[in-house]
Amino acid sequence: MKLGVSVVTILAAVLALTVPALAGPQLTFDKAVYDFRTVAQGKTVVHSFTFRNTGDATGTITRVSSSCGCTVADVSNKVIQPGKTGTIKTTFDSSDFHGPVTKEVFVYLGDQQKPAYILTMKGLVVEEFVITPRQINLGSVKAGVRKDVTLAMENKGEKTIKINSIKTELPQVAISIRKKVLKPGEKTSFKVSVTPRGDNRFVNGYLTISTNSQGKSEKIIPIFGVLAK
Structure with missing residues (x-):
């Protein structure tokens, strides 16, 4: 009985050595x-991931997608023969991000339903020009009664920032600002006064702040509130 088990074990080992692995592409x-x-x-990050087909069959990249619209990926060549190389160029637009970010690119081979490979771009997006709060929530407001909100601005960059304009499409909003030039490390504030009108139940719009920042030169601050009954 022991001899039979030993023979089976030896035959299995020999077959494992002599039978080739299944053919297929491998990036x-x-x-x-x-x-x-x-x-x-506001800056764009560009990086090319380099790969080689180390498998024993031609591989076809049928699709490349990303975790969000801020990241775009382009393949140098979609059909890769064994031993050949290629690149996947990825471009990340940091305009709408701040702080730590991680973005993924999914690479599909053949008719696979799941990505064969996942590529990752990560890092820290630094705001040069910071405005807080990032939105103006008026809450419940009364028609004809003015409500003031103060926003703080800080230059966290290494160059002087000039505020070119602060605009809004809302006629019931007035803006008061004194200091429009901020040296590195400087802070200031400006006041937004909202006097709701009775012809609309909601206050809904934006502030558009334009600067000479070499990063993200324009900041959008949402304004919203509800007219009290």
Whole structure:
């Protein structure tokens, strides 16, 4: 009985050595994760992931997608023969982000329903020009009664920032600002006064703040509130 088991074990080992592995493409990336460290908000990060087909069959990249519309990926060549190389160029737009970010790119081979490979771009998006709060929530307001909100601005960059304009499409909003030039590290504030009108139940609009920042030159601050009955 023991002899029979030993013979079976030996035969299985021999077959494992002599039977070739299933043929197929295999993409090997130099690096699957790219850390861009820090980037100023509004700047674009571009990186190319390099790969080689280390398998024994031709591979076809049928689709490349990303985790959000802020990241675009382009493939240098979609059909990769064994031993050949290629690149996937990824572009990340940091305009709408701040703080730590992680974005993924999904690579599909053949008719696979799930991504065969996941590539990652990560890093820290630094705001040069910070406005707080990031939105103006008026809450419940009364028609004809003015409500004032103060917003703080800070230059966290390394260059002087000039505020070119602060605009809104809302006629019931008035803006008061004194200091329009901020040196690195400087802070200031401005006042937004809202006097709701009785012809609309909701106050809904935006402030558009334009600057000379080399990163994100324009900031959008939502304004919203509800007219009390």
